[in-house]
Amino acid sequence: MLSDFHIHTSFSGDSETPPRDQAEAALRLSMSEICITDHHDYGTREMSPIDFTLNFSSYFPAMRALQAEYAGRLRINIGVEIGLMLREKEYLEALEKELEVDYLIGSSHFIDAIDVYDRTFYSGRSEKAAYRRYFESTLERVRLMDCFDSLGHLDFPIRYGPTKNKNYLPEDYMEVIDEILRVLIRRGKALECNTAGFKYGLGQPNPHEKILKRYRELDGELLTVGSDAHKAAEVGGSFNRTAELLKRCGFSYYTVYHARKPEFVKIE
Numbered sequence: 316m317l318s319d320f321h322i323h324t325s326f327s328g329d330s331e332t333p334p335r336d337q338a339e340a341a342l343r344l345s346m347s348e349i350c351i352t353d354h355h356d357y358g359t360r361e362m363s364p365i366d367f368t369l370n371f372s373s374y375f376p377a378m379r380a381l382q383a384e385y386a387g388r389l390r391i392n393i394g395v396e397i398g399l400m401l402r403e404k405e406y407l408e409a410l411e412k413e414l415e416v417d418y419l420i421g422s423s424h425f426i427d428a429i430d431v432y433d434r435t436f437y438s439g440r441s442e443k444a445a446y447r448r449y450f451e452s453t454l455e456r457v458r459l460m461d462c463f464d465s466l467g468h469l470d471f472p473i474r475y476g477p478t479k480n481k482n483y484l485p486e487d488y489m490e491v492i493d494e495i496l497r498v499l500i501r502r503g504k505a506l507e508c509n510t511a512g513f514k515y516g517l518g519q520p521n522p523h524e525k526i527l528k529r530y531r532e533l534d535g536e537l538l539t540v541g542s543d544a545h546k547a548a549e550v551g552g553s554f555n556r557t558a559e560l561l562k563r564c565g566f567s568y569y570t571v572y573h574a575r576k577p578e579f580v581k582i583e
Contacts, residue, residue: 320572326369327545355369355397357407359400392417395419396422418575423467442482463504464504465572467541468543479517485522496526508522509521527561536570
């Protein structure tokens with residue numbers, strides 16, 4: 316079973332699941348390790364009814380206690396999913412230097428001060444224009460920000476668009492996506508394969524299989540895998556299916572992070 320490196324707990328504003336429940340779910344799946352990556356979308360309180368600010372003073376002691384509790388049974392790595400926003404660049408890059416973590420996901424959740432989950436993001440423009448805006452904004456962020464290890468769930472807004480992925484073709488945006496992938500490779504950043512797309516009824520992970528294949532064609536090697544689980548039942552979601560998909564895309568290994576250093580694990 317692939318190791319799950321994108322898991323949320325009750326420390327995230329959008330989850331009520333105790334960390335121990337997530338660890339127990341991973342044990343039931345015979346995982347050797349996981350990484351808990353609770354949300355920290357700093358500076359977004361006025362943009363969302365949910366507070367996505369992570370309380371580090373309580374988060375880190377709880378995670379270290381969990382590590383000790385499961386030592387010898389399950390390796391629990393500590394991570395954070397950071398919301399990338401250029402207006403918070405200085406704060407986030409200072410924070411990244413202070414955090415003693417194993418892994419940092421960098422994700423675009425808010426574009427033009429709007430959560431892409433919000434229907435407002437899609438109003439007044441075509442679905443295609445909204446998706447293009449997302450990709451262009453993400454490109455600008457990965458070019459200018461260095462405070463993450465892996466780019467989370469590229470093509471994320473197709474989970475929430477008016478027709479989701481019914482009319483979505485990655486090739487419509489490939490000149491922007493290609494540049495995102497090239498920047499990641501050049502800067503030694505990983506690309507995340509986020510399996511939550513399956514639970515959202517997309518029939519694919521985020522990003523799309525065509526993007527994963529293109530990343531490999533460009534010699535991209537650093538690839539993390541995460542379920543984006545907010546409930547215990549979602550840990551390791553569609554991982555067996557994803558392992559076969561990744562092999563089709565040309566990957567023999569995926570990546571885990573320990574103390575911010577990548578290590579390759581063979582896809583069985």
